[in-house]
Amino acid sequence: MYVKQNAKQDNLESCYYSDILASRNFIQIDEIARLKNFVMPISGGEHKPECDHLPSSSIIIPYRNRTEQLGIFVNYMHHFLQKQRLHYRIFIVDQNNTNLFNRAKLLNIGAKVAIDNGYPCLILHDIDLIPLHYGNIYACSKVPRHMSSSLDTFRYNLPYLTLFGGAVAILSEQYKEINGMSNLYEGWGGEDDDFYERLVKHNLTACRFCASVSKYTMLRHEKNLKKSGDRFNLLKKATERSNYDGLDSLNTEYTVQKKPLYTHIIVS
Amino acid sequence: MSDDDGESLCCCEYYDKDKNRSHLLATCCFCEDFDEGFESLITGKGFPQHRRQKFMATVQDRLRLPWRGGAKTVSIEAVIPIIVLPTIFIVAAQSLWWTVFSFSTVTVFLLYIFKFLIKVTPKTKFFFVWSVTSIILLYIIFEFIVIPFLEILFEENIALSLLIGGFLFCLYTLKVRANQYHKFQADSENLLHPGTRFHNCSICQTTVPDKDHHCVWYDCCISRQNQCLFIMSLVFAFAALLYSSNLTLTSVCHPFELYETILLPDDCSEVYQAFELGISFVSAIYSMILAVIVLILLLQQILLVSIGLTRKEWNKLPFSSKCLLGVTSRKSHNRGFIRNWSRIICWTAPNYSIVSHT
Numbered sequence: 134m135y136v137k138q139n140a141k142q143d144n145l146e147s148c149y150y151s152d153i154l155a156s157r158n159f160i161q162i163d164e165i166a167r168l169k170n171f172v173m174p175i176s177g178g179e180h181k182p183e184c185d186h187l188p189s190s191s192i193i194i195p196y197r198n199r200t201e202q203l204g205i206f207v208n209y210m211h212h213f214l215q216k217q218r219l220h221y222r223i224f225i226v227d228q229n230n231t232n233l234f235n236r237a238k239l240l241n242i243g244a245k246v247a248i249d250n251g252y253p254c255l256i257l258h259d260i261d262l263i264p265l266h267y268g269n270i271y272a273c274s275k276v277p278r279h280m281s282s283s284l285d286t287f288r289y290n291l292p293y294l295t296l297f298g299g300a301v302a303i304l305s306e307q308y309k310e311i312n313g314m315s316n317l318y319e320g321w322g323g324e325d326d327d328f329y330e331r332l333v334k335h336n337l338t339a340c341r342f343c344a345s346v347s348k349y350t351m352l353r354h355e356k357n358l359k360k361s362g363d364r365f366n367l368l369k370k371a372t373e374r375s376n377y378d379g380l381d382s383l384n385t386e387y388t389v390q391k392k393p394l395y396t397h398i399i400v401s
Numbered sequence: 402m403s404d405d406d407g408e409s410l411c412c413c414e415y416y417d418k419d420k421n422r423s424h425l426l427a428t429c430c431f432c433e434d435f436d437e438g439f440e441s442l443i444t445g446k447g448f449p450q451h452r453r454q455k456f457m458a459t460v461q462d463r464l465r466l467p468w469r470g471g472a473k474t475v476s477i478e479a480v481i482p483i484i485v486l487p488t489i490f491i492v493a494a495q496s497l498w499w500t501v502f503s504f505s506t507v508t509v510f511l512l513y514i515f516k517f518l519i520k521v522t523p524k525t526k527f528f529f530v531w532s533v534t535s536i537i538l539l540y541i542i543f544e545f546i547v548i549p550f551l552e553i554l555f556e557e558n559i560a561l562s563l564l565i566g567g568f569l570f571c572l573y574t575l576k577v578r579a580n581q582y583h584k585f586q587a588d589s590e591n592l593l594h595p596g597t598r599f600h601n602c603s604i605c606q607t608t609v610p611d612k613d614h615h616c617v618w619y620d621c622c623i624s625r626q627n628q629c630l631f632i633m634s635l636v637f638a639f640a641a642l643l644y645s646s647n648l649t650l651t652s653v654c655h656p657f658e659l660y661e662t663i664l665l666p667d668d669c670s671e672v673y674q675a676f677e678l679g680i681s682f683v684s685a686i687y688s689m690i691l692a693v694i695v696l697i698l699l700l701q702q703i704l705l706v707s708i709g710l711t712r713k714e715w716n717k718l719p720f721s722s723k724c725l726l727g728v729t730s731r732k733s734h735n736r737g738f739i740r741n742w743s744r745i746i747c748w749t750a751p752n753y754s755i756v757s758h759t
Contacts, residue, residue, distance in 0.1 A: 162657065288651050288664055292551035353655065353668065 148184040148218040153267050160265045162285075162350050171211040178207070178223035178395035180215060187272045189220040190302075191252035193243035194260050195236045197228045202352050206260050207394045216267055222252065223395040226387075230401060237314035237324035239400060241380050242387055244313060246398055248305045255308055256280075257301045264300070265348040276340050277303040277332055283344040286351045297332070297339060298325030300349065311335050313380030315367065323364030330371035331379075410471035418462045425465060425472055434459060478518060482531040485510075486538055490687075494679030500686065519617075523604045529620035535691070540565065542684040543645055546677050552652045561648065564641035571634035572619065578630065579605075579621035600713075613705075614712035628706065628745045635699040642692035649685035653678045706742060709735030 160168070174180040192210065196203065207223060214221045226243040228234060240257050247255055254273035262281050264271075269280060281299035283289045311331040318324035332339055341347060367374075390397040410416075413425040438452035464480075465472035489507055493500040518525045548558060600612035602622050611625035623631045647665070650656075654666035672682040704726060705715055711734070715723070735741065 159661070285656055285658075288552045288656055289658075290552055290554055351655075 145183065145185045148182055148186045150187070150218065150270070153217055154270065156267045158267070159348065160267075162265075165209055165263055165350070166205055168212045169208045171208075171215045174211060174394065176393060177391035178211075178393070179221070180211065181220045182215070182218040184218065186218060186220045187270075188253045189222070189251075190214075190254045190256050190271050190273070191243075191247035191250070192221060192223045192256045192258055192271065193240055193247060194223070194225050194258050195228070195234075195239035195243070196225050196260055197234055199260060202260050205352060206263070209263060211394065213264060213267070214271055217270055219271055221271065222247070222250070224398060225395045226398045226400060229399050233319035234321070235316070235319050237318050237328070238316045238383070238385065241313045241316060241383055242385065242400055243398060244305070244308055245380060245383065246387075246389060246396070248309070253305050255303050255305055257303070259299055261352040262300050262349045263352060265350055266346050268346045269342060269348075271302070273302045273304045274340060275304075277301065277307060277337055279339055279341050280347060281349045282341045282347040284349045284351060289344065289348065291344075295326070295329050297329040301328075307335075307337055309380060311337070311379070312375050315371070315374060315378050316382060317367055317374075317378060318364060320362070320364075323368055326368055327371040330368070331375045334372045334375060412467040412469055413472055415465055415472040415474075418458065423463075425467060476522075476526065478514075478522070479526040479530045481527065482534045486531070486534045490538065490542075490680055490683055493683040494673070494676055496673050500683055504686070504690070515617075524606075526620060528617040532618045535687070536565070536569075539642075539645065539684050539688060542680060543649065547649050547652055547681050547684075550652050550677075550681075553648055557648060561641060561645055564637055564644060568634055568637035568641055571630045571637060575623075575627040575630040575634060576619065576621050578627040579623075581626075612711065612713070623712075625745055628702070632699065632702050632706070632745075635695055635702065639692055639695045639699060642688040642695060646685040646688035646692065649681050649688070653681045653685070706745060707738055709737075709741045 172180065192214070194206070203225070207225075210223060224243045224247055226239040228239055244255050244257070256271055256273075259281075262284070264280070271280075277297075279297050279299075279301055281301075282291050282296075284299065311334070314324060314331075315327045318327065329339070385400055387398050387400045390399065410422075415423055415425075417423045434452045434455040438456060441447065441452075461477065462474065464475050464477065466475050485507075489503045493503040514527070518527055543561070544558075547553065600609050601607075602609045602612060602615055604615050604617075605622050607622075609622045609624050613623045613625070613628055613631075615622050616631070619631075619634075621627075650666040650669065651664045653672050654669035655671075656664050657667045659665050669682060672678045701712075701715075705712060708726070710718075736744065
């Protein structure tokens with residue numbers, strides 16, 4: 134049903150996806166910085182393939198002060214997503230203050246902007262994660278999908294079954310239904326587990342693709358993991374809070390700028 | 402004292418060097434030599450030599466572990482590894498330079514103490530305690546620090562534990578067999594067993610048939626009867642050490658896949674940012690160093706068994722002969738490659754007593 138949300142555009146032929154899904158080639162880690170061949174996107178980092186495509190995806194990336202990674206990531210993702218013949222737009226949500234990094238809140242803001250722009254599918258993505266398989270298609274499935282289940286820094290193993298962070302695909306409708314993520318997790322950790330609790334509460338069982346398709350590498354960076362001291366207490370009441378803490382309780386100012394390669398949302 | 406006779410000791414009680422019944426709780430009470438010696442020290446006469454010796458003897462005597470049937474003495478040098486090893490690990494976990502510094506210090510320390518202890522107290526348990534402490538420490542760090550990173554699969558953990566189990570089984574069986582030498586010692590004079598040679602081991606103070614060498618790290622003699630177990634224990638130890646260091650390093654470092662099958666670490670620059678990462682990394686490095694040493698010993702054993710030499714004979718060979726892998730040397734025990742191996746693999750306890758009666 135959701136597949137038909139995009140009206141048939143100008144009698145274009147349907148995009149061909151089988152070869153991408155069946156592809157067996159992995160992208161080598163040393164190729165990442167070199168894969169920059171892509172069609173220049175429309176202003177704001179949006180690209181449309183010349184065929185009738187899957188529902189549009191918005192790639193939402195919480196960000197602060199990692200210029201080098203931003204360059205690698207954005208260039209690579211344009212290449213990767215164009216190979217997948219998707220209609221997509223990249224949103225960089227930039228926390229422009231010195232408070233503790235609030236990943237979940239930034240994702241909520243990014244999701245709000247993306248939903249307002251009419252995107253039916255949200256990909257919540259960390260900036261240091263690089264997908265290594267073209268078959269890991271950046272579109273939404275009927276149930277929320279955990280995309281980064283085979284990460285190199287985790288020895289390509291899944292640390293625990295309910296892990297739901299890193300890269301996640303969820304329909305906008307579902308994201309609104311669960312009231313987004315919690316805004317209260319400041320610092321590292323906990324917000325993804327909170328998110329998973331909300332899915333469980335709304336009977337949204339998550340899915341994963343097989344491990345070989347879900348391979349990711351993590352870009353290296355200085356780890357600044359100021360852990361959220363409150364995260365265990367917050368997590369205990371995760372489901373209770375979901376009614377009043379989330380997408381509808383955002384009271385933060387932000388501005389949206391269109392840059393050539395991405396839409397820049399500055400959160401102050 | 403006569404009242405106490407016949408009554409069994411509780412785990413904290415013991416008979417001290419003067420045959421008096423004491424209790425561990427009284428360890429720090431009533432030491433005449435210390436009191437007298439200290440008194441003469443503060444009165445400016447210095448600590449007299451005989452008092453000092455007696456005091457050290459009392460310390461040795463009172464340093465005991467609670468044990469079933471009475472507390473047992475612990476020699477001081479055997480306690481050193483239990484304190485030194487964890488300390489070294491904690492210090493080394495601070496930074497790269499601390500790792501280099503503490504590991505080189507330990508190497509020098511071990512070389513020095515090896516020469517010293519072999520000369521002074523050859524029967525010391527120091528090296529055996531060092532081995533046991535290493536195994537326990539490495540396993541504790543793996544199970545309680547590396548596993549909670551949640552990056553190691555249950556199957557991988559089981560596989561490693563099985564390797565360690567295999568090693569411990571070999572070590573135990575090997576030591577049980579080594580202790581059987583004591584039985585043979587009494588009638589070794591009239592033993593008649595073709596091809597068996599008897600050597601006196603100065604450390605074990607027993608006669609050992611077909612001795613290869615005395616292993617201080619296992620604290621027993623290695624001879625033809627347990628050489629096969631010895632080699633197997635080295636194989637298990639090598640596999641366990643290498644595997645555990647690989648699991649740990651790929652957990653704490655940035656890994657990469659070699660030929661899309663083997664996971665190897667490639668960037669360990671962030672391991673000193675947290676204590677848990679640091680100590681895991683240090684334990685992995687320690688495991689790797691041990692693995693290399695074990696591998697050298699293993700290859701040496703394989704070579705020596707193949708050419709039919711014992712370790713003792715090998716050590717006596719001139720350097721030029723060692724370079725040629727001992728092929729040119731005289732080998733009185735050599736029975737050919739297959740027989741050399743079959744006699745240690747298919748070793749069965751010979752019935753010495755029946756032979757001696759005929």
